[in-house]
Amino acid sequence: MSSSSFGSATPAVLVLEDGSRYVGRAYGATGKTLGEAVFSTGMTGYQETLTDPSYAGQIVLMTAPHIGITGVNDEDKESRQIWVAGFVVRDPSRVVSNFRAQDSLDNDLVASGVVGISNIDTRAVTRHIRSAGAMRAGIFSGEFFDLSEGDQLDQVKQGVEMTGRNLSHDVSTIDPYEVQAEGERIGRVAVLDLGIKTSTVKYLAERGFDVLVLPQNVTAEHVLSLNPDALFFSNGPGDPAASDAHVTLLREVLRADVPYFGICFGNQLLGRALGFGTYKLPFGHRGINQPVLDKATGRVEITSQNHGFAVDLPIEGDHQSPEGFGRVTVSHYSLNDQVVEGLACLDIPAFSVQYHPESAAGPHDANHLFDRFRDLVIAKRTNAAGDDN
Template sequence: MTARLSLDPAVLVLEDGSRYPGRAYGARGTTLGEVVFATGMTGYQETLTDPSYAGQIVLQTAPHIGNTGMNGEDPESRRIWVAGYIVRDPSRIVSNWRADESLDDALVADGIVGISGIDTRAVTRRIRSSGSMRGGVFSGEAAGLDADEQLRIVRAAPEMAGRNLSAEVSVAAAQVTPATGERIGALAVLDLGVKQATIENLAARGFDVHVLPQDVTIDDIRAIDPVAVFYSNGPGDPAASGDHVELLRAVLDERLPFFGICFGNQLLGRALGFGTYKLPFGHRGINQPVLDKTTGRVEITAHNHGFAVDAPLEGEVDSPAGYGRVEVSHIGLNDRVVEGLRALDIPAFSVQYHPEAAAGPHDANYLFDRFRDMVLAEQSKKDNH
């Protein structure tokens, strides 16, 4: 199987005025978003189909992308979510027995405007020194627009800070994945951009996984009689998700066991009364070292987040929102960012990274077991009372 390589011109424009001419890749046209870089050398299909990347133009730091094509078994969701795609050297050949189509064909099918043939190292260095920026990819007729007009279009695009994107990525109606193995009970999953690997890991621990739209109420959650609640990963600014924070506080008030991943970690932080803030250029890749303070173990983990929780890194502190004692359970070793929270007086914890790790290392997969054990312990307490 061969991939189509274009010689049509395209240009990446950043909001600081820098320009990177290259070749059109994927669909033709104009796309706008926050330009971010992902450091994984593998797993581009999982990256592209991760709903957390909605609203972002993703740059792959690995230079050679597309050699294994795209297949129908590995997507993390129902479509490609990135706003745009930047690669240096797209593969001319698709060489994998599982491939159904080329990456370029998949980008075209989902209308994803991309660019290839640029110095991705230079763009990454600029973002690392200046911080994440809005950008635009212009190809087809848009590549011929005046440079000043292209820059004006980029600067008129919305910033990621303050954006609520949950409604764009969430399911429209509830979906259920039955438990495999010994059944524990129903699990309410608030879909803020949940990944398929997360659903599979939860079902494998004995939960009937009820994936719920992001606008459900506490009464909707009560209606499925859940043994626990889970908040998924997702795109956007946690400070713009006040309704999800209030819903989570209702869950915590009822002492339903809670586990959150990525965006879910940020929302637990806000529900407990802590703030959140935007990172200069975020964590995106499958090689990030994290310390689990509970075990003292350093794990290599998969990340995709541009915001973080602002909480004390050491010791126990009182929840500013009145939920008892809280501790930071995991710390990022590259920059000392909060990577996990654990409530000590209510059954709730969360992590900022991705224990489902698709693609990526499986060092943190034990967290799904930790969640299952917490739920079973809470059930045992109720049975004994």
């Protein structure tokens, strides 16, 4: 793949599976890429978006019109690489203006082989996706731009749909690794890496946990053999209905009475482990300005989100877990569309949220959930000590 530069005149086209076409200019690498077209409403934090493993397999459109002015740096990466399948912006910045920048976004996209497109009406594309729903798409530039419209659309329709797709094996660590606790040590948390971000590990360690990050293919027997004080499921891409092995693992660990906290994908998997269903949202929630109501406090938190699936459960009342884990309540829900944004188990030490409380670019309204997790582990240990006496 060859590179494009700021203001490139190299033509490119975004093709959606319903036949919609948007012609613009190549941005980043030139070539062809396929994925699910989604939009992110964040006005900042594009580097976090690009390096968030939850975006694997997706062509991400930024609704903010001007992207790239702060460049990129090594410190703000949320994982080891860029994960998006493609990148769509309206106006790429012609200059980099930030004292922390080490390179331009354009150069970073080229180095990572990420095919993108610029100079299209991203508002029109966003409104179309909101109406028609997230769908398969492709970006074509360079020699692929010259393909016929029919050939381009056929390739898009041959792409893999997100429903039924398991991407955990693509984004998870291959080898386990451990990060030591900072300050007073609380215990050891086993983390299932389904697409974890660097900030998550950092915030867990800051709460006094030795953080043992495990590959996604470990077994419940292996997790329990480590004798962890708690279990954590990270964010990640894909359809939770295609992750039966992770659901089985979680059920076995929950039955061993190990405290649990899950975020994003980990929330959906807790829902399925408890015996509830999940479903695909029309266009998902993506961005750093998503309002969520905490039912326990009545407080509205502005949250960072990236998900296309949700737990299928009424937001009012208590519900009995079909898998025998007792009472469950919806602890948080979206103020935009009343989608489930959190689960709290009332009879076992487990809870989860659908959003990203570790959001590095902000907001930080929900960062206190890591404190709640720490308190849950301490309370569990205290109660166990009391029972022994």
